[in-house]
Amino acid sequence: MITARLMGGLGNQLFQYAAGFALARRLGVPLQLDATWFRGVTGRRYALEPFTLSGRVASDSELRAAGIRHPSAWARGLARVGIRKPAAIRGHAREPGFSYWDGFLSLGDGAYLDGYWQSERYFAEVAQVARAEFALRRPPDAENQRMLDAIRGAEAVGIHARRGDYVTDARTRDVHGHAPAEYYAAAVARIRSLVRAPAFFVFSDDPAWAAQHLRVDPATVIVGHNDAGRDYEDLRLMSACRHHIIANSTFSWWAAWLGERPGQRVIAPRHWFRDGPDARDLVPARWERR
Numbered sequence: 001m002i003t004a005r006l007m008g009g010l011g012n013q014l015f016q017y018a019a020g021f022a023l024a025r026r027l028g029v030p031l032q033l034d035a036t037w038f039r040g041v042t043g044r045r046y047a048l049e050p051f052t053l054s055g056r057v058a059s060d061s062e063l064r065a066a067g068i069r070h071p072s073a074w075a076r077g078l079a080r081v082g083i084r085k086p087a088a089i090r091g092h093a094r095e096p097g098f099s100y101w102d103g104f105l106s107l108g109d110g111a112y113l114d115g116y117w118q119s120e121r122y123f124a125e126v127a128q129v130a131r132a133e134f135a136l137r138r139p140p141d142a143e144n145q146r147m148l149d150a151i152r153g154a155e156a157v158g159i160h161a162r163r164g165d166y167v168t169d170a171r172t173r174d175v176h177g178h179a180p181a182e183y184y185a186a187a188v189a190r191i192r193s194l195v196r197a198p199a200f201f202v203f204s205d206d207p208a209w210a211a212q213h214l215r216v217d218p219a220t221v222i223v224g225h226n227d228a229g230r231d232y233e234d235l236r237l238m239s240a241c242r243h244h245i246i247a248n249s250t251f252s253w254w255a256a257w258l259g260e261r262p263g264q265r266v267i268a269p270r271h272w273f274r275d276g277p278d279a280r281d282l283v284p285a286r287w288e289r290r
Contacts, residue, residue, distance in 0.1 A: 243264060
């Protein structure tokens with residue numbers, strides 16, 4: 001049994017699941033998911049329910065049976081001041097850094113994956129099967145189907161602008177920054193030089209900003225009808241685009257990766273973090289960085 005710890009938003013959870021799925025498949029053992037992180041005051045939710053996953057969320061008793069016990073806040077406080085030893089987790093494999101870790105290949109049955117695992121290299125060997133895992137279980141509603149038909153009927157370029165806490169939260173902004181309008185202008189110009197008759201579809205958690213800054217031509221479509229609770233629908237629409245201009249966001253990373261097809265062009269920011277870890281293994285070499 002492999003256990004993958006889930007945390008963060010949808011994009012992070014997809015990376016964590018993909019790494020666990022690849023390891024479990026290589027070893028020929030089941031995959032279970034530890035979703036206990038979302039019980040805290042995180043502002044996040046378990047976001048993988050809409051997908052056709054073979055791995056499943058483990059119950060507390062199943063986690064205990066696998067040697068996984070999370071200490072209470074009180075116990076963690078005692079451990080921090082040295083009064084009590086931190087609880088040990090059987091098979092604990094904590095990601096040692098942000099770049100690809102070669103030690104992942106030596107992990108065996110019983111491993112507990114604790115990290116972000118943000119590199120395609122962790123699951124490249126099972127890429128096509130992983131894409132099938134991330135198919136949505138339910139068809140789109142009428143509004144999303146109309147948008148999906150429009151995207152499929154054009155040489156669609158999906159543009160994603162991540163705003164939200166990248167702009168409003170000082171700590172997050174200091175680490176991540178956000179892709180400026182100049183990046184998008186350069187990326188659009190590059191796409192126009194590579195793609196005949198591109199049609200631009202813009203996705204953002206701040207549609208008003210996108211409408212003001214990313215309406216690159218009169219035919220640009222600002223897609224803003226799905227709220228945060230239906231982010232998987234935006235992922236479906238974005239991944240249907242033929243080409244992608246992504247933000248420094250794991251959400252749009254996954255849209256481009258899930259939508260890979262012959263002739264695809266993907267433009268990604270040159271700098272993923274303003275002041276953060278080494279992201280050299282995050283963006284695939286076949287994507288262009290600007």
